[in-house]
Amino acid sequence: MALPFSHSIPSPVSLHPMPSHLAADAPAVPVLPRSTDHHHHKLVISGGGHLSGHVPISGSKNSALAVLAGALCCSGGAVEVRGVPDISDARAMVAILRSLGAQVQERGGGELAVDSTALSSAEPAADEVRKIRAGFFVLGPLVARLGEAAVALPGGCSIGARPVDLYLRGLSALGAVVELRHGKVHVKAANGRGLTGGRFHLDYPSVGASETLMMAASMAEGVSVLTNVAQEPEVADLARFLVACGAQIKGVGTRTLVIDGRRSLHGAQFTVIPDRIETGTFMVAAAITRSCVSLSPVIPCHLTIIIDKLSAVGCRISQKGDGILEVSAATATAGGDLRGLYLKTLPYPGFPTDLQPQFMALLTTCGGPSIVEESVFENRMHHVKELQKLGARIEVHGRSAFVKGRTTQRNVALSGSKVEAADLRGGAALVLAGMAARGVTEVVGVHHIDRGYENFEAKLLNLGADISREVIC
Numbered sequence: 401m402a403l404p405f406s407h408s409i410p411s412p413v414s415l416h417p418m419p420s421h422l423a424a425d426a427p428a429v430p431v432l433p434r435s436t437d438h439h440h441h442k443l444v445i446s447g448g449g450h451l452s453g454h455v456p457i458s459g460s461k462n463s464a465l466a467v468l469a470g471a472l473c474c475s476g477g478a479v480e481v482r483g484v485p486d487i488s489d490a491r492a493m494v495a496i497l498r499s500l501g502a503q504v505q506e507r508g509g510g511e512l513a514v515d516s517t518a519l520s521s522a523e524p525a526a527d528e529v530r531k532i533r534a535g536f537f538v539l540g541p542l543v544a545r546l547g548e549a550a551v552a553l554p555g556g557c558s559i560g561a562r563p564v565d566l567y568l569r570g571l572s573a574l575g576a577v578v579e580l581r582h583g584k585v586h587v588k589a590a591n592g593r594g595l596t597g598g599r600f601h602l603d604y605p606s607v608g609a610s611e612t613l614m615m616a617a618s619m620a621e622g623v624s625v626l627t628n629v630a631q632e633p634e635v636a637d638l639a640r641f642l643v644a645c646g647a648q649i650k651g652v653g654t655r656t657l658v659i660d661g662r663r664s665l666h667g668a669q670f671t672v673i674p675d676r677i678e679t680g681t682f683m684v685a686a687a688i689t690r691s692c693v694s695l696s697p698v699i700p701c702h703l704t705i706i707i708d709k710l711s712a713v714g715c716r717i718s719q720k721g722d723g724i725l726e727v728s729a730a731t732a733t734a735g736g737d738l739r740g741l742y743l744k745t746l747p748y749p750g751f752p753t754d755l756q757p758q759f760m761a762l763l764t765t766c767g768g769p770s771i772v773e774e775s776v777f778e779n780r781m782h783h784v785k786e787l788q789k790l791g792a793r794i795e796v797h798g799r800s801a802f803v804k805g806r807t808t809q810r811n812v813a814l815s816g817s818k819v820e821a822a823d824l825r826g827g828a829a830l831v832l833a834g835m836a837a838r839g840v841t842e843v844v845g846v847h848h849i850d851r852g853y854e855n856f857e858a859k860l861l862n863l864g865a866d867i868s869r870e871v872i873c
């Protein structure tokens with residue numbers, strides 16, 4: 401069964417100007433405050449300047465969201481999760497956990513305590529699930545623990561059909577009965593109690609399906625074998641979290657997981673990995689402005705292909721200490737320029753689809769042609785027509801974009817314009833392009849960016865970018 405999904409419902413966000421790493425000593429106020437509607441914000445960027453300085457990298461969005469869903473497995477004690485970024489997707493996930501009866505305490509500085517020892521519902525708030533893709537991940541823990549769950553089809557970026565067939569076929573292999581009624585997926589354990597171990601091969605290494613099935617199998621009765629599992633670092637991070645909570649998982653980080661289920665997992669303290677996509681975005685910010693920027697904390701081995709591709713265009717990347725990277729494209733202005741390249745998005749360890757739009761923005765400023773092939777999502781090119789408004793020369797044929805690069809010998813290929821973000825990474829790409837463009841660029845649809853970047857413009861401002869957030873009248 402393939403259940404199509406192709407909508408994205410934007411979520412309200414709040415901003416707090418202080419990066420969370422600076423807020424570590426702040427009093428225990430909610431780190432994820434509710435706030436006003438930020439759909440009517442725009443980012444105004446005056447381009448052409450250089451950046452310099454250091455970027456503090458936040459905890460990984462995709463890891464934090466999966467781990468928060470995983471906290472639902474812990475009937476035997478509360479969990480403390482550190483490094484949760486202050487982004488609207490995290491706020492939606494907190495609302496989902498609360499709607500199930502979990503107690504969530506926001507301790508400030510990116511630390512959340514989640515006590516799900518007593519759940520009161522197997523049906524998370526549908527309006528919150530419809531905001532984020534990761535809302536669907538709670539299906540695994542809920543059906544494994546409570547024997548049933550009813551979860552709305554999820555939201556997230558509108559970048560393709562994004563079906564959930566692998567999740568559902570996988571849960572069926574673990575003894576669940578699945579039905580779709582009134583826009584919700586109803587899943588019940590066939591034995592009326594909980595799931596049972598089984599074998600399942602993922603036809604495609606889906607990140608979310610791998611995570612959902614890993615959580616479900618960790619609490620199923622008996623041994624499960626999952627093959628062709630996604631190898632993204634966030635999947636391994638979730639596995640490490642579950643192991644810290646008492647799960648028995650062999651093969652973490654590989655394509656095959658052997659999981660010996662435990663009826664109950666206990667609490668743990670856990671820190672999520674740094675966000676490799678945020679890191680890559682700021683690396684591109686340095687490259688597109690022909691600047692030199694350092695970043696930390698990072699896990700360099702998670703960035704191998706990103707470092708390779710940036711090196712191939714002509715950036716210099718060096719490790720400056722434990723978990724600190726420096727990206728320099730400053731020499732490109734002094735002589736020669738960055739080059740174009742061929743890029744194809746693939747499951748990890750291939751090039752991440754979540755950096756495709758940002759790299760495409762960079763390639764429009766390079767002194768040669770590039771080809772960008774999107775193999776993961778079938779409709780992730782919304783940023784192209786907006787980049788074209790900035791003067792980019794890109795042609796799309798199917799899932800491939802042919803980027804012509806800049807026309808003049810000057811280091812300015814783009815010029816400012818009004819553009820609209822249609823999704824999270826496409827939005828980030830437009831901001832990056834705006835920083836390289838001559839004149840002023842206005843980006844609307846900023847709520848998409850706020851889904852996944854903590855203090856995006858504050859971090860850019862710290863590097864010397866000329867960027868401000870304004871209310872659209």
Ligand SMILES: CC(=O)N[C@H]1[C@@H](OP(=O)(O)OP(=O)(O)OC[C@H]2O[C@@H](n3ccc(=O)[nH]c3=O)[C@H](O)[C@@H]2O)O[C@H](CO)[C@@H](O)[C@@H]1O
Pocket residue numbers: 462465533534560561562563564565566567604605606607608609630632753754776777778
């Ligand atoms: C919250 C989160 O972690 N989001 C990430 C996760 O999304 P997500 O987990 O949704 O991405 P998947 O890996 O599942 O999707 C990859 C491909 O598999 C297809 N598919 C997926 C599931 C399924 O049941 N059937 C199916 O056909 C999708 O339509 C897509 O074409 O991984 C993506 C790929 O790295 C990233 O872009 C997202 O940032």
Ligand SMILES: C=C(OP(=O)(O)O)C(=O)O
Pocket residue numbers: 461532533534555556557558559754824825852
């Ligand atoms: C596609 C993304 O996120 P999501 O899966 O949450 O929509 C992303 O982070 O780029």
